[in-house]
Amino acid sequence: MNLVADRRIEEKERRRTEIIDAAESASRQVGLDALTMDEVARTARLSRALLYVYFKDKSDLVFALADRALAALQGRFSDCAKSQATGLDQIREMGRAYLSFSQECPTLFEALARFELHSPAVEHATGAEAACVQSGDSVHQVMIAAIDAGVRDGSIRADVGPPMLVSITLWGFMHGVIQLAATKTNVLAHDGVAAQSLFEQALAMATRSLVAPEKNESNNE
Amino acid sequence: MNLVADRRIEEKERRRTEIIDAAESASRQVGLDALTMDEVARTARLSRALLYVYFKDKSDLVFALADRALAALQGRFSDCAKSQATGLDQIREMGRAYLSFSQECPTLFEALARFELHSPAVEHATGAEAACVQSGDSVHQVMIAAIDAGVRDGSIRADVGPPMLVSITLWGFMHGVIQLAATKTNVLAHDGVAAQSLFEQALAMATRSLVAPEKNESNNE
DNA sequence: GAGAGTTTTGACAGAGTGTCAATAACTGGA
DNA sequence: TCCAGTTATTGACACTCTGTCAAAACTCTC
Numbered sequence: 001m002n003l004v005a006d007r008r009i010e011e012k013e014r015r016r017t018e019i020i021d022a023a024e025s026a027s028r029q030v031g032l033d034a035l036t037m038d039e040v041a042r043t044a045r046l047s048r049a050l051l052y053v054y055f056k057d058k059s060d061l062v063f064a065l066a067d068r069a070l071a072a073l074q075g076r077f078s079d080c081a082k083s084q085a086t087g088l089d090q091i092r093e094m095g096r097a098y099l100s101f102s103q104e105c106p107t108l109f110e111a112l113a114r115f116e117l118h119s120p121a122v123e124h125a126t127g128a129e130a131a132c133v134q135s136g137d138s139v140h141q142v143m144i145a146a147i148d149a150g151v152r153d154g155s156i157r158a159d160v161g162p163p164m165l166v167s168i169t170l171w172g173f174m175h176g177v178i179q180l181a182a183t184k185t186n187v188l189a190h191d192g193v194a195a196q197s198l199f200e201q202a203l204a205m206a207t208r209s210l211v212a213p214e215k216n217e218s219n220n221e
Numbered sequence: 222m223n224l225v226a227d228r229r230i231e232e233k234e235r236r237r238t239e240i241i242d243a244a245e246s247a248s249r250q251v252g253l254d255a256l257t258m259d260e261v262a263r264t265a266r267l268s269r270a271l272l273y274v275y276f277k278d279k280s281d282l283v284f285a286l287a288d289r290a291l292a293a294l295q296g297r298f299s300d301c302a303k304s305q306a307t308g309l310d311q312i313r314e315m316g317r318a319y320l321s322f323s324q325e326c327p328t329l330f331e332a333l334a335r336f337e338l339h340s341p342a343v344e345h346a347t348g349a350e351a352a353c354v355q356s357g358d359s360v361h362q363v364m365i366a367a368i369d370a371g372v373r374d375g376s377i378r379a380d381v382g383p384p385m386l387v388s389i390t391l392w393g394f395m396h397g398v399i400q401l402a403a404t405k406t407n408v409l410a411h412d413g414v415a416a417q418s419l420f421e422q423a424l425a426m427a428t429r430s431l432v433a434p435e436k437n438e439s440n441n442e
Numbered sequence: 443g444a445g446a447g448t449t450t451t452g453a454c455a456g457a458g459t460g461t462c463a464a465t466a467a468c469t470g471g472a
Numbered sequence: 473t474c475c476a477g478t479t480a481t482t483g484a485c486a487c488t489c490t491g492t493c494a495a496a497a498c499t500c501t502c
Contacts, residue, residue, distance in 0.1 A: 008448080008499095015449095036489065047451045052491065113338055119404035133408055165414060165422045169398060172423065176397020177390060183340035187354055193386060201386045202393065205430035213434055229479080236480095257458065268482045273460065449498070459488080467480070472473100 016054050019044050020064050027107045032062060032114065056127050059118070063128035065111035070135035072108065073101060077142045087150020088210060094143065095174050095203050102178045113179055143167040150210070157212035170206060177202040237275050240265050241285050248328045253283060253335065277348050280339070284349035286332035291356035293329065294322060298363045308371020309431060315364065316395050316424050323399045334400055364388040371431070378433040391427060398423040 022044035027035045037058055041048040055061040080093035102109040115132050125133055147163040150156030160166055181188070181195040188195060243265035248256045258279055262269040276282040301314035323330040336353050346354055365384040371377030372384075381387055402409070402416040409416060 012449095037491090038489075048490090049452080049492080050450055053449080057491075058489095116400060117334055117338065117404060120407065123407060125408075137412070161422050161425070164412065165419060166426075168401065168409070168414065168419055169423045169426055172398035172401040172419075173394045173426075174397070176395070176400070177393035179337060179397070180389065180393040183338060186341065186344060187346075188389070191358070191385065193389065198386060198389055198393075201382050202390045204382070205387075205390055205394075205427075209426035209430040233480095258460090259458075269459090270461080270483080271481055274480080278460070279458095443502105445501090447498105447500080449496105451494105451496070453494095454492085455490105456492105457488105457490080459486105461485085461487100463482105463484095465480105465482070467478105469478075470476095472475080 012054075016064075019046070019051060019054055019061070020068060023061055023065060024068070024107055027065075027110075032065075032107070032110050037061075059114075060127045060129070062111050062114055063118075063132055065108055066115035067128055067131045067135050069101075069105070069108035069112040070132060070139055072105070073098065074135065074139045074142060076101060077139060081142060081146055081149075086153050086155035087146050087148070088155035088207065090146035091143070091150065091156075091170065091210065092203060092207060094146065095170075095206065098174050099178055099181075099199055102182055106182065109178075109182065113175075116175060140164065140167045140171070143170065154212070156210045160210055166210075173202070173206055237285075240267070240272060240275055240282070241289060244282055245286060245289070245328055248286075248331075253286075253328070253331050258282075280335075281348045281350070283332050283335055284339075284353055286329055287336035288349055288352045288356050290322075290326070290329035290333040291353060291360055293326070294319065295356065295360045295363060297322060298360060302363060302367055302370075307374050307376035308367050308369070309376035309428065311367035312364070312371065312377075312391065312431065313424060313428060315367065316391075316427065319395050320399055320402075320420055323403055327403065330399075330403065334396075337396060361385065361388045361392070364391065375433070377431045381431055387431075394423070394427055 019040065023035065023040045026039045026043045030039075037048050037051055040061070041051055044051075051061070055064065076097040077094045080097050081090045084090040084093050115129070118129070120129060124130070144163045144167050147156060147160070147166050151158055151160065151163075161169075177199065181198050185195050188198065240261065244256070244261045247260045247264045251260075256279075258269050258272055261282070262272055265272075272282070276285065297318040298315045301318050302311045305311040305314050336350070339350070341350060345351070365388050368377060368381070368384045368387050372379055372381065382390075398420065402419050406416050409419065
């Protein structure tokens with residue numbers, strides 16, 4: 001019956017989610033590098049072989065984590081868009097949200113960083129990686145909307161560039177700095193640089209790259 | 222004798238360099254992920270076991286590649302500082318040099334990206350990773366000199382921020398965007414975004430974040 | 443309860459890593 | 473030239489992890 005088939009599909013989806021949960025939980029302990037399929041299986045209380053029914057291989061599973069990260073970011077970014085008046089403030093808040101996310105969910109951020117680092121060999125990615133590309137696009141849609149709004153309300157200069165290009169650039173900027181802050185905190189501390197002040201600097205500079213030249217609002221936090 | 226000891230040390234250094242050469246050459250074919258110690262050993266015509274005399278483990282060897290990348294970048298950045306008049310132009314040229322480097326030596330760039338992604342667990346890193354931290358600092362010194370020069374010659378706004386912080390931020394910005402361009406070229410192409418135009422956008426925005434507000438030079442390439 | 447389809451698993455083969463005792467190569471002195 | 477002593481190099485081993493497969497267990501239908 002169709003009912004049964006539907007339930008099957010649902011349960012299959014649930015199993016998949018369970019496995020991703022297990023992977024997330026297990027990697028929180030040791031990081032993604034040291035994460036083994038065996039450990040994930042044990043955490044999920046399943047046999048290791050079953051993981052390969054749901055995921056092509058280990059990196060496919062990690063990409064599923066990255067996809068989860070992107071979904072979470074899309075949610076947070078959408079909230080930012082709602083809570084702020086001007087487009088510029090929306091974008092700025094998204095930057096902060098990205099930082100918060102990386103601190104609250106370091107494992108998911110690590111997975112995302114791996115996705116960013118990976119170059120799909122063939123034209124079309126498969127499995128979870130394809131989903132990541134999709135989700136990444138959705139995130140950019142939210143950012144683009146904010147940029148467009150900013151240009152319209154005058155908080156962002158009109159000649160900033162094609163919104164898509166600006167969005168991707170900002171993403172690269174923020175991801176780069178946050179990754180630096182996340183992985184090199186202790187090294188930076190050695191140079192007397194606090195991760196927080198690094199991020200504030202990045203935010204100030206990113207803002208300056210968006211704002212109109214005549215408008216000079218020096219009273220930012 | 223001391224002479225003999227010196228020669229021994231020299232030869233040891235040469236062997237080490239040979240191994241790194243082999244690793245670089247071997248990884249050019251398949252990338253760092255698929256690189257095996259066996260393949261490196263075969264390329265260097267040495268036994269696999271010997272590699273572990275010179276490098277703690279595989280990631281130590283990869284960090285040695287990253288160190289080489291940083292040394293190369295320091296050289297290129299120094300050239301940029303000499304060839305450009307204003308501090309801003311020096312920084313801009315360094316951005317371009319970073320991009321060129323990532324395209325000319327994708328393997329070294331990949332190694333560098335891994336180093337950026339790795340967080341040293343303990344306080345003090347050991348082996349090649351420690352060398353990377355050192356080399357990274359040297360690169361920042363070159364950048365800081367350019368920023369200082371820019372502030373002095375007026376091409377960079379005086380209130381840009383502490384040079385060290387600005388330098389690290391710019392590094393994060395550029396690394397993030399270049400990594401994006403390097404790994405996601407085909408994905409971006411799908412959205413009608415060329416890697417080159419992404420980088421030009423990034424450069425334009427980074428410039429805007431540095432330049433004084435009243436000074437508006439819109440005729441940048 | 444037998445049969446068809448689906449999910450789950452134990453066991454296997456293969457690849458790669460890192461280590462170590464043993465061997466080879468070199469050096470300086472008798 | 474031969475002999476220790478030191479250093480460089482290696483083959484072989486133990487171990488971990490991966491990804492696959494045929495078989496077992498389970499579920500549904502009749």
